Amino acid sequence: MDSVSQLALGAAVGVAVMGRRTALWKAALWGGVAGTLPDLDAFIDYGDAVRNMTYHRGSSHAIFWQTLASPVLAWIASRVHGEAKSFRRWWLAIWLALITHPLLDTMTVYGTQLLLPFTNHPFGVGSIFIIDPLYTLPLLIGVGVALARRAPAGLAWNRWGLILSTGYLAWSALAQAHVRGVAEQTLAARGAPAQELLVTPTAFNTVLWRVVAMREDGYEEGFYSLLDGGRPIRFERFATDRALERSLHDVWAVQRMAWFSHGFYKMQAQDGRAFITDLRMGQEPWYVFNFAVARREGANWSPEPPRNFGARGNLDEGLSWLGRRMLGEDVPPPR
Incomplete structure (x- = not known):
């Protein structure tokens, strides 16, 4: 997904896990940082355009390596804020903020090698576009209200943001399965699966x-x-x-x-x-x-x-066609 979505998801996860154990801005900050870190591999030049594409979402998106990195980041966060007694909670928050990044990326079609070093298979469900406002807005609103209103009301808004965004992901998978069925029926009716x-x-x-x-x-x-x-x-x-x-x-x-x-x-x-x-x-x-x-x-x-x-x-032409075709109008795509 796009960087704004990953930042918002990481921040929301941080706030949800840390709750009242620390200031909400601290939880949102470190959650957002952890949710953004994996995409820093986009700045690495692997040598050519194909390598840059296919090595992106590689080791930095692997749950195994993220799990090893999470206690280090948690130790830094807990020491910076003088909250060593909450180290385990910081560890859980940062680990979840890290691993939800590749799990969300896996819902797009690009390909995420989240099980390295055991397999480099590029997983991609492909049920959601890389930028989708209906996924991102609940997270942004939930985190924003949480920071503005503080606990406990803010925590409820943040929780609902996570619930709605996750529900939207589930909806995308159901919609994809439905359309796949329609496509298979159309092709079968033509005798050309x-x-x-x-x-x-x-x-x-x-x-x-x-x-x-x-x-x-x-x-x-x-x-x-x-x-x-x-x-x-x-x-x-x-x-x-x-x-x-x-x-x-x-x-x-x-x-x-x-x-x-x-x-x-x-x-x-x-x-x-x-x-x-x-x-x-x-x-x-x-x-x-x-x-x-x-x-x-x-x-x-x-x-x-x-x-x-x-x-x-x-x-402009593409967006015009997208809006008309999305509403069911039978218009050919721009060529």
Whole structure:
């Protein structure tokens, strides 16, 4: 999730765990710090664009390493504030603020390696967009009122913020399961079930969903709003260059992206370069991660350090379509 959401979640967890054992601003401060710390790995340069993407949400998001780090941070917090007798409570608060960060990230589609060093599998439920105001606002309001009104009334507001935001996460998973069922029925009715099926929300909401169905020769993309009234999903087909993929199969960046995207990627050649695109984040033809991984030299391809050529479409046009389509209006996406 975005940094504001992680900050708010960490602060809310800190306040909830510490309660009246310390000043609420101290609990919110240290909870917010612990909730933000894992994302500092975004400032590390791992060598190229594919490494920077796929190593993000790695060791810093691993529950094992966070568990080892939590008593150190708790010792610092308890000593700074002269509250050594509350060390165990500080330990619990900071540990929970740390581990809820990767658990929340796992609800997005990106991929979080939260079980390192035992497995580097990038977990991603994909039921919530990376920025969703309906998740974040209850946390911000709860923490804000808690700091303004203090205990005990403030603690109740903070608790309700956590309850509502967590409930919204549960709702997102239920909505995702419903849309997946609709997509599977639509594809089955056509006699063309997908090899792999991706269902993720569009930007800032859990009403309008994007569906990607992988095929041997490419993939299909469709959109479904919970306000569509049961209307079948209309899919558009897009190609991927399997011959190009086979010729670059041994390139590390191609292998890495195929693994990290769980197979939801496309490959294409353009302007003398070979590109691999993560289909999970964005929509046709605009994707956040679109890496150039090789350059044509005569009849052959020569691998090159990956560079990201991700792009976004017209914001005003995209938001206009998003609002209309979310309300159930049958309008085609901008291309």
